[in-house]
Structure formats: C-alpha cells, structure tokens
Amino acid sequence: xxxxxxxxxxxxxxxxxxxxxxxxxxxxxxxxxxxxxxxxxxxxxxxxxxxxxxxxxxxxxxxxxxxxxxxxxxxxxxxxxxxxxxxxxxxxxxxxxxxxxxxxxxxxxxxxxxxxxxxxxxxxxxxxxxxxxxxxxxxxxxxxxxxxxxxxxxxxxxxxxxxxxxxxxxxxxxxxxxxxxxxxxxxxxxxxxxxxxxxxxxx
Amino acid sequence: xxxxxxxxxxxxxxxxxxxxxxxxxxxxxxxxxxxxxxxxxxxxxxxxxxxxxxxxxxxxxxxxxxxxxxxxxxxxxxxxxxxxxxxxxxxxxxxxxxxxxxxxxxxxxxxxxxxxxxxxxxxxxxxxxxxxxxxxxxxxxxxxxxxxxxxxxxxxxxxxxxxxxxxxxxxxxxxxxxxxxxx
Numbered sequence: 001x002x003x004x005x006x007x008x009x010x011x012x013x014x015x016x017x018x019x020x021x022x023x024x025x026x027x028x029x030x031x032x033x034x035x036x037x038x039x040x041x042x043x044x045x046x047x048x049x050x051x052x053x054x055x056x057x058x059x060x061x062x063x064x065x066x067x068x069x070x071x072x073x074x075x076x077x078x079x080x081x082x083x084x085x086x087x088x089x090x091x092x093x094x095x096x097x098x099x100x101x102x103x104x105x106x107x108x109x110x111x112x113x114x115x116x117x118x119x120x121x122x123x124x125x126x127x128x129x130x131x132x133x134x135x136x137x138x139x140x141x142x143x144x145x146x147x148x149x150x151x152x153x154x155x156x157x158x159x160x161x162x163x164x165x166x167x168x169x170x171x172x173x174x175x176x177x178x179x180x181x182x183x184x185x186x187x188x189x190x191x192x193x194x195x196x197x198x199x200x201x202x203x
Numbered sequence: 204x205x206x207x208x209x210x211x212x213x214x215x216x217x218x219x220x221x222x223x224x225x226x227x228x229x230x231x232x233x234x235x236x237x238x239x240x241x242x243x244x245x246x247x248x249x250x251x252x253x254x255x256x257x258x259x260x261x262x263x264x265x266x267x268x269x270x271x272x273x274x275x276x277x278x279x280x281x282x283x284x285x286x287x288x289x290x291x292x293x294x295x296x297x298x299x300x301x302x303x304x305x306x307x308x309x310x311x312x313x314x315x316x317x318x319x320x321x322x323x324x325x326x327x328x329x330x331x332x333x334x335x336x337x338x339x340x341x342x343x344x345x346x347x348x349x350x351x352x353x354x355x356x357x358x359x360x361x362x363x364x365x366x367x368x369x370x371x372x373x374x375x376x377x378x379x380x381x382x383x384x385x386x
Contacts, residue, residue, distance in 0.1 A: 010354055013361035043372060044364045047317075051336035054317050055233055061224035061246050066216060066254075 005035055012036075016045050220250060223267070226338065227274055233333045234278040236322050249274055264347070271340070272348045275330055282326045320370035328363035335360055 005012075012035060015028055021041055024032060032041055224246050231242035252273055260269055321329060330349060334340045335356075346353045 006358070009361040010357040013357045013364075016361070016364065040368065044368045047364055047367050047371065048336055050313075050317065051332075054314050054321075055229060055337060058225065058229040058232065059239060061220075061228045062243050064217065064220040064224070064250055065247065066250075 008035065016041065017048060020045065216250060216254070219253070223270055224250075227270070230271070230274055230333065230338055231278070233321070233337060234329065235281065237318060245274075245277060249277065252277075265344075268340075268344050268347050271334070271338070272350075275334075275348055278330065279326060316371060317367075320367050323370060324363055324366055328359055328366065331356055331359040332363040332367070 008031070012032065015024065015032060019028070021029075021038055036044075227249060228242055228246050231245040232239055235241050235245070249270065253270065256273070260266070321332070324332065327349070331345060334345045334348060335342070340348065342353050342356050345356045349356065351359075
C-alpha cells in the first residue's frame with residue numbers, strides 16, 4: 001500500500017493542489033479514493049489554502065551591519081587554486097630554461113670495464129713542458145782492456161823554427177848612426193794645404 | 204544585480220538588503236520555530252555569506268533563487284546542531300492544549316496549532332512546504348533551491364500536507380467544518 005502511495009504521490013499532489021473534489025473526473029475520483037477518503041481530500045486541500053494566512057505579520061528586519069574591511073595580510077590572502085597551479089608551473093618552466101644543460105647528472109655506467117674504457121675520451125694537452133734530467137750512473141764494474149794501436153805516419157820531421165835555429169842568423173845593427181832618415185816629414189809636404197784645418201791644429 | 208555582487212559595494216548591498224531582507228526574515232521565522240531573534244541574526248549572516256560566496260553565484264540563475272538556496276542550507280545546518288531541537292510530540296500537545304485553554308478566537312487558535320504542526324515536520328518536508336505555500340515559489344524553483352527533482356518536490360509536498368492533516372485532524376476535527384475558507 002505504501003509503495004503504491006509512493007508511486008502515486010506526485011499525481012495525488014497535482015490533484016489536491018489544483019482541483020476541488022467536485023472538479024475531479026470520475027476516473028480521478030476513483031484514483032483518489034484508492035488512497036484517501038473524500039473528507040481527507042477536502043481537509044488536505046484546505047490546509048494548503050489556509051497556509052497563506054498563518055504568518056501574515058512579519059516583523060521588520062534590522063538594518064544591515066557590514067563588517068569594516070581590513071587590509072588582508074599577504075600570508076592570509078586567499079588565492080584561487082588555478083592561480084597557484086599556474087604560478088608553480090611557471091616557476092618550474094623558468095627553472096628548466098635557465099638551468100645549464102651540461103650539468104645533467106650522468107647515470108653510472110654499469111657494464112664490463114673494457115667497454116667503459118672505450119668510452120673515455122682522450123684530451124691532448126699541447127702545453128706539456130719537457131724537462132731533460134741528467135742522470136749520473138755509477139758503473140758497477142770497470143773493464144780494462146789493452147788496445148794496440150799501430151800508427152803509420154808519412155810526415156817528415158819539421159824544419160827547425162827560427163828560435164830553434166842555431167843562432168847562425170846575423171843580427172841587424174840598429175844603432176842611430178845606422179838608421180838614417182829616409183822619409184820626409186808631413187809638415188814639409190806641399191799638399192798640407194789640402195788637408196782640413198783640424199789637422200792643422202794638431203801641429 | 205550581477206554587477207552589484209561582483210563589485211561588492213556597500214550601497215549595492217543595501218539595495219539587496221532592502222529588496223530581500225523582509226522575505227528572508229519571514230522564511231527564517233517559519234523555519235526556525237518562530238524564533239525571531241535567531242531569524243534576525245540569520246538575515247544578517249546571509250548577507251555576509253553573499254559577500255563571501257559571491258564567486259559561487261551562477262549568473263545564468265536567478266539571484267532570488269540563489270539567495271534562498273543559501274538560506275535553506277543555513278537552516279539545514281542549524282537543524283543538524285545538537286542544541287537545536289524540533290518540537291517534540293509532547294511539547295506539541297502541551298502547546299495545543301494551552302491554545303484551547305486561552306480565550307483566543309477560533310481562528311487564532313487554529314493558527315497556533317497550524318504553526319505547531321508545521322514545526323513538527325521533518326526539515327526537508329517543512330522547507331518544501333514553506334517555499335511552496337508561504338513563499339510562493341514555483342515547483343521548478345523549489346527543485347533548484349533544494350537541489351532535487353520536480354518529482355521529488357511534488358512527493359515531499361504531498362507527504363508534508365498529509366502529515367499536517369494528521370496533526371491537525373488528530374487534535375480537533377471540528378476545524379474541518381468551522382474555520383476553513385473553502386467551506
């Protein structure tokens with residue numbers, strides 16, 4: 001019965017709200033009588049009509065009191081979720097753009113050592129300073145050997161030199177008497193006038 | 204109206220208050236067991252909520268419907284509080300007997316019993332009943348406010364009326380013939 005009433009409650013409501021008992025058709029009357037009496041129908045309809053008069057006198061509302069708006073501190077400000085997400089995304093993007101790419105963390109290579117060696121790049125450094133170091137080695141033992149050298153020479157013995165001579169050369173007589181003047185003095189030259197004056201000052 | 208909400212200007216809120224506060228106060232009084240002080244506080248609170256939740260307002264919907272959605276949710280929350288108790292059957296009988304012991308007119312007595320019966324309804328039945336027959340909302344608007352379907356609204360209205368009839372009829376069936384407008 002309750003399930004039947006639940007199913008038909010909407011239709012019953014439509015009838016009670018819109019029609020008096022005497023306005024119901026025969027079919028509607030039969031339908032209503034399945035769920036309630038004629039008196040109950042009347043009574044429910046009367047309750048709806050009377051509802052309008054129950055709360056006639058309402059008091060006047062008090063005037064509105066609006067709160068004084070205070071400046072919200074930055075930490076207490078409410079930010080919509082989408083703005084927060086956008087800010088975080090922008091920060092990450094800027095970070096990725098500015099972060100140097102060569103500082104990427106290399107994953108350790110796991111594999112045979114031979115393969116790892118092949119991957120090592122060789123850098124040639126051209127500014128190597130070559131230093132020669134003289135190492136003194138001490139011989140551990142000395143071997144003495146006799147070498148016989150046979151030298152044949154075709155050279156003749158040298159002529160005796162001047163000072164090695166046997167004083168058989170005559171000495172020159174250098175006495176003043178022997179040394180006579182054979183040249184002329186420069187001041188006696190006729191061409192002296194052709195020489196620059198400076199030369200003349202010498203004399 | 205949308206501009207008023209978005210720009211959050213005090214004169215605009217004053218206009219909203221002038222336009223809707225009386226209807227809202229009436230709704231809260233009916234919903235909150237005739238507690239007028241609490242209803243006044245609720246009116247104050249709802250305008251603060253409008254400022255806080257202005258970003259939730261759907262501009263495709265009516266402002267009037269939206270504000271009553273907030274009001275209904277506030278009442279629903281109040282009913283969930285342990286301190287808030289809807290009128291019990293014993294209290295209802297006491298109130299009803301007190302009504303009859305006074306020298307009130309028949310019509311006034313009926314009003315008192317009607318209010319007591321309304322207070323006994325479950326919150327979802329009471330909300331639907333008040334919105335429909337006292338605040339004069341359409342079925343579609345009630346469905347929007349209570350976030351249900353029109354079919355559910357009709358069903359709730361039928362059961363709310365049935366309950367009201369039980370409370371009133373059980374107490375004194377004389378009213379059937381003597382008081383109602385339609386007789």
